Amino acid sequence: MLPSLARKSLRRRLRHAGFDTGAFGHIEKKKRWLVRNLGEKIGRVQVGSLKPCADQVTSASGFELLCSYSWRVETKKLPMTLPQANAERRSLGPRIYVPGEAPVVAQRNLPLVVGRRSTTKHYRDANIARMPSYPFEPMFQSMSVLNPGFRFDKIDLIVNRNSLRHLLRFTGGSVQENFRLDLAMIHNTLVVTPVLESVLDQGAGRGNFGRDFEDLIVRRSLRDSGSYHRAIRYNLGPLNCAVLSELDAALEDSGEALTSDDKRWMLHPNPVSVPPSELSGAFQPDDRAEKVLFGVRNRILVNKAKLWHEPRSEMALGGNGTLSKDAAELYAGRERGYRKMPQMWLGRIPFLVHGKYTGRCFTRVDVVRFATSFAAYETQIQDRLQKLVSLLETLRKLATDAAEQRCIVICNKAVKPRELRVFNHQKTPPSPLPADIRRHFWTNQETRKQDAV
Template sequence: MGKNEYPRKGETGKCHPDPTSPWRDAWMWETVIDSRVIHCVNHPVEPSDSMVSSATGYELVGSYNWKASQDPKIYIPGFAAVLQEVSFPITVPEDQATRSMNDSTARVPECSFEPLFRATASMNPSFRFDEVDILVNRNSLRKLLDFCRGRRQDSFRINLYLVHRTLIIERCEKTVSKLIGGSQNSGWGRNFERTLTRYPPGLEDSTAHQRALRYQLGDLTCVVRFEVDACYERKVEEGGTSQSLARAMSRLQTDDSQGRNASASQQPTQRVPMAQANAAEIKTAARRKTPGAYMPQLWFGRTPWLILGQHTNGTFEKPRITDTAAQFASWEETHQLDLRKLAAVLAQLREAVRENGGKVCIAIHEKATETSNIKVYPSCVAKEAVPEKLKGELWS
């Protein structure tokens, strides 16, 4: 078994790497028990019958901030770093090749959705996943959408679990360093973000804000987890923040004791959750880009604001702030067929796990194959996607 294999706890059987797979993709085959294909999703995909629209709205399921610490600790509820008043132009240093761990898959590999489950139980105790069809990260949805669109992309793997009727799609990367490191030429984005934003009182040692929304994707009820870069709200008047944001900031807990261990029980706090209407994505580019280049990420996260900083070797002029929520309807109309194909793929993946008796499966897309497809294989991992105690709290 290789050093990058997914959790060792509870594994049985012998893993079967595909001998035809390029060596650089061999990691994807770790914990695949044999080469038997349970199901194959072929491109082009037959779309689902139901329309996909963001107009049906969303619900905040839970949110949390990762705390800078050796052990995985989170604040519940979370709050994104708040956009600050900055005089432009500014020059920021180039990002380092590595960044602090804040991805749940890296910090809690045994159960990457556990922080969200604990946030949900604390913030939304009446919420039940019984009627949720799909629990997934935004990153995985973007990869699956690119597959549906026929866009060429790198090979990828996702882990599939079934809890009652809920398909849990877990992000899987080659190494933790890919999750936390970015490319060797990582640009200026992280330092630009740090310069523009500041976490609220009591959350100053946060490293990231993550949240999950429930919304419809055609006939499927989805809970989608993603990271939010910043909290942004339009000013009421020049030189001041809006009253609603100011009220929320004034009610934030300043007691650092609210930071909890991700594996410990959580207690409700008085901290006010950030409104989704204030969620913003921060992007940087050396050349001018349109908001359309980022729309899949924004749409899947229902992120209404895009803050785009254009720079020359790290010197930034005043960023453009775009109300991207106003473009959701036109974007989903243009990409309606692909979104309906995505809904069909998600339904196929859930059915594949059912065909495997509800046992853990692994879905793999290989870049090198002549025909574009996603193949589902049985896994030799015999682990629960949800701790038993949380399963009892969040599923009836």
């Protein structure tokens, strides 16, 4: 039980954020994470007030791969007997492999039966779970090796795919869950950091076999590797965005290797749910440029950025990288695969591997190339995409004008009409990126002066 003053403070902050504060109990406790360090309200954005931006939002201009990495799964603890071992253990942070690589979809004989449910912990966001102080830090560690010369001065937005998905859903008036985003300006770049109630994925419950499907059909070549992440740069209308996302899997030879006599594995060059007249040519990623980026083992790392902040992720060379043309989203479910289009479009993922099951048995796998339907999808939701741009521009303005250029955005799914409420922090939090990262990846002199203080 919280002390009386703490209960009153929590109730006040919950009311401030638009939440019901009836009898103090389990509901209020579950929402503490939403209102932690909540200060004064400085604005709100109602979904009805959003106007589409003037620019067309399209994926036709393509994207650029910035970096990639795999989280290492720690399987053994360092020995505790020697003093030097203890010192090493204290100094080591969570580890990433650069460039890493996604697990490969391996054809298995169907049907596949889900056996005993895995007790392995899965994270909703491994970056937040492993690096809670700096969730984007591993991305920049990877950049320091793969892309040390890239600068973010002309990047308007750094965000992860799931945050964009929340905001895109909001522009259509749909909110499936409460969410919170912490905003911070670094020079002219808006950094959007998600805040989660729990970093553990609770989705592997009864009747949900997504994680089981992944375990059944993928093969990991990189030993001790966990989730694979990549950052890509693309234009969202007039906004120049760096988008970080987890990539589920890769297809060998873009799925052609899965063609066999087993008719229960089907490769579809186009989604059957989209009329042929609405299909278009898909953007072809620059394989040569990506192979050069991944060729880190073949060059001396003389240009690697020197990053010494704490805490930090420890980097080791490992993996061969995953080419964008082979990227795939995994989905286990009875519904149409088209429901995964927001994730695929925002992450520029061309393929969906859709496992269909009855009871505990996977009886069919469809590998569908959805990239040819991106243009049709953009046309279908163009109004929402243009409102998403307007929303992001509004949030940039609110963050710029906020105290210390930091603020909190909260969405309460119970509030209608839908709105985002924006608050200052009660106490100014640390920057979402360490000073040495800001100094290296932004060349603006004013930013350098601020980070030198």
